[in-house]
Amino acid sequence: MTQTVQLEGDESAAVERLHEQGLTDGLPVVLPTPERVAAHVQAAGLPASELVALVPPMSGEATVEIVASNAVMAGCRPEYMPVLLAGVRAMCREEFNLYGVRTSNHPASPMFLVSGPLAAELGFGHGTNCFGPGSRANATVGRALNLIIQNVGGATPGPIDQAVLGHPGRYTYCIAEDPEAPWGPLHGTLGLDAGANAVTCFAGDAPRAVMDYASTEPEELLPAFARSVANVWRDPFYTMSEVLLIPSIAHARVLAKHGWTREEIKRRVGEQARAQCGELPLEAIGHVYEAGIHLTCAGGPWGQYSALVNGWVGPGPGSTMTTEEVAA
């Protein structure tokens, strides 16, 4: 049943009430009027009252309508709803451990990767400045998901969300995967058909740059990625942290130049990173560092810059990357 609330004053005043009640991220929001929310519910193609997930940490009930309300506030277009719903389901899966991720002192936050043909149809950006401004879909879907964690999950900054510093991805952290990735979509490695539309969720710190604008052969380029991976592995406080490598398409072309597959590139990066590290802190308990390397592809069409996003505490004691198919 729709839970409506009356806010005193005109629209500007009502938005101020939402700020005062801690229901925003500090940026202006669109007022979630019943008409606007209804349009988003209709686009979802599901009953308004249908439960999508219980959102950690406070096990908040996210119905389609409540997701839609946050979507309106974030500035989403109605047609983004199926992607948003998949994102909610992905981050609320038990193995993702959103409960831990968003009550930690650590800055990590869910990063969302949208893949499949629907990403382009809806305008999700994988190209130039994809982690920055430019795509309304990236900006607003990522923002809506963060608002849902806060408003529905109860991860309010302060007593519940204890991040010492956080990072800008806690406003929005959503990009598309480059459909031209030579090694196919990431969700294909996580149990979905390569042709599916999917949202993959990774508990990530802010992206860090991987630079090499000299190498023209894959063997020359690998050390740039290996150095960044080794920096994560050597740090004893990144407990089992996974790494998401995001070569730009320019770097991807070099890495795949001689037909190396995703698995071969990951194996070679792992070997080189290990060679740089020497003995690693968690080897004694049998942790296999190489198993935590993931490979996707995004970024502008030229310029030899890539990114690495390192994770929170990795699978087992921490968070496992999840993926959800976007319902047709």
Add this chain to the structure above:
Amino acid sequence: MSITEGDTCTIVAPVGHQGRDPVDLVGGLGSLESRPIAVLDISKVRSDVFVDAVERCIREAGTESVERGVALASKRMDEDEVRGLAERNDGAVLALADCGTCTSATLYDAVELHRNGCRAVLVTTEALRATVDALAPRLGLADLPVVEVELPNREQTAEEIADTATAAGPAILAALRG
């Protein structure tokens, strides 16, 4: 299109029902003699120093047995783990909740131990008390027994940590006894 009706705007609430089912507080254990007690370590840097001192206090109180275990700082226990601990122990001490997930995860575990009939006591720091107070009611047990120590664990030397834990010993025992 105007969205204002008179002097108000109507919105669809962006929040949903939160919280878990309420839990009955397990009563105090009274005498600790002949009582099996679990001492659970968050397993972070120097947390074992704190927990060692807690264990000594509990053993000196004449408990039947002390089960040392881990309450991971990064993840809630699964249901079987909680159930097993509660079946083997009448009481439990979880320490030291002195970071974000150390607190949220162990607090959850402590509430679930009560749900399974084990009197759990959470030891936290002054800095995290607001988190405990905000979370506990929504996890189902507002009056969870909590012992508060003054200083964050990781800003103390091992010797200081042991002293802090030893000083908290009487309060921990009292919280178990009720």
